[in-house]
Amino acid sequence: MKVMLLTHSFTPEISPPQRRWSIIVDELGQLGHEITVVTPKSNRIATKRQRRLLDSPYVTLQHYPSMRRSKTMLGKVLKHGVDAVLSVPAAFRRQKPDVIVATVPAIPTLIVGFVASRLRRVPLVVDLRDAWPDLLSESQVIKFRWVEPVISKLISFIVNRSDMLVTVTQGLAFKMQRNGMENIATIPNGVETERADLxxxxxxxxxxxxxxxLGNIGRSQGLETVIRAMKHVPENVRLRIVGQGTEKAKLVRLAMDLGLDIDFQDPVYGQRVLENYSWADTCVVSLRPDWPSFNHTVPSKLYELLYLNQHVTGLVRGEAAEIIRDSNAGVVIEQDASALSSYINEVVANPKILQTNHSGTDWVRKHGSLRQAGRDYAKLLATVIDAHAKR
Structure with a gap:
C-alpha cells in the first residue's frame, strides 16, 4: 500500500514524533509498503543510522520551507500555522496515496490532512499523541478566550470525521469513545527494542x-515542584536539569531565589544523553498535577528510561503512574515538594531502594516495542483502506 504521512517533525530532526514515526515508517517499508513523508525541511545533519532510513527505496520525503524554531508558545503556534500553509502543495505533489496519516498535536497538520484526504478521496487516519482538544483549554496556550472554543470544535469536527483515530494510551481512547468517536485503536509509544548499541x-x-x-522544560512538566523539594534535602544531593523550553528561565530564577545550586544544562543528543543517564541515580518524569488530561498521558521519555534500566522517580498520575508501578523500575511520588523531599531523604539513607534488576527493560520489550507498533500500524491501515474501498 501507498501511505502518506503528514508530520511537523521527522528524521533527521530529534523529537517525540520523529522517534515514533522513524521506526514505524522503517518497519512499514520493510514490510513492503511505500511511504511519502510530508515534513518541514531540516537543517540538521543526518547521522549514519538516519541516512539509512532517508536513503531507503521505500521512503520519499516531500519537504517544504519552514520557519525557525521559537522558544515562545506564541512563536510555536505561529510556526505550526505557517508550516501548515506551506505544506499544502507538498501534500498534493506525489501520486495519489491509499491512505493519509496526520500526526497531532500539530493542529494545522490535522487540518491539512483532512483537506488532502477529502480532495484526494482517500481515508484519513489521525495519530493523536496528546489529549487534544481538552489539553488545549487546560493549558490556556491561546490567550484569546473566544479562539480556544473555535479551535477545539474544529479539532473535534475533524477527528470525528476521520476514518480511524489512533491514540497512544487506552485512557485517551476510552475518553474519545465516550465523546462519540467510533473507530479507535491504541498503538502505544515506545522505543526500538532491537537496538543493541544503547x-x-x-x-x-x-x-x-x-x-x-532530561527533556522539555515547559509548562506541562511542572518542574518547580522538583526545585522546591531541593530546599529540604542533604547537601550531597545534586539536581541536574538538561533541556530547553518556555519555562527554563523561570526555573533558573526560582533556583536563584531559593539559594539553590542546580545544574542547568542545554539540550544534548546521542551519546551525551547516555552519559547523563550514567551520571544519574534516578531520573525524574514529571507532569503537572492540575491538568486532568495528564491522567491519560504517558511521556515518551518514560519508555526510554525504563528500557535503559534507569530508576524512575515519577511525579505523574494515571497511566504513566501505572506503567512505573507495573514495571517495578521506579516509584510514584505525590506531586508535592514536601513528599518529594521526604522520599529523597529516604533514598539517600537507603540507596538499595533504587535497584531495578532490569525489570523496566523487560517490561518495555513486552509492551513498548516500536517495531511491533509498525507491524500493528500496517494491519490497521490495511483494514482502513479495505473499509473505505467498500463504501
Missing part, C-alpha cells in the same frame, strides 16, 4: 546522590 554504564558510589531531569 547501553548505560552503572554509576559508582561516590557519596553523592544524583537526580536527573
Amino acid at each position: 547501553e548505560v554504564s552503572q554509576r559508582e558510589s561516590d557519596g553523592e546522590f544524583h537526580i536527573l531531569y
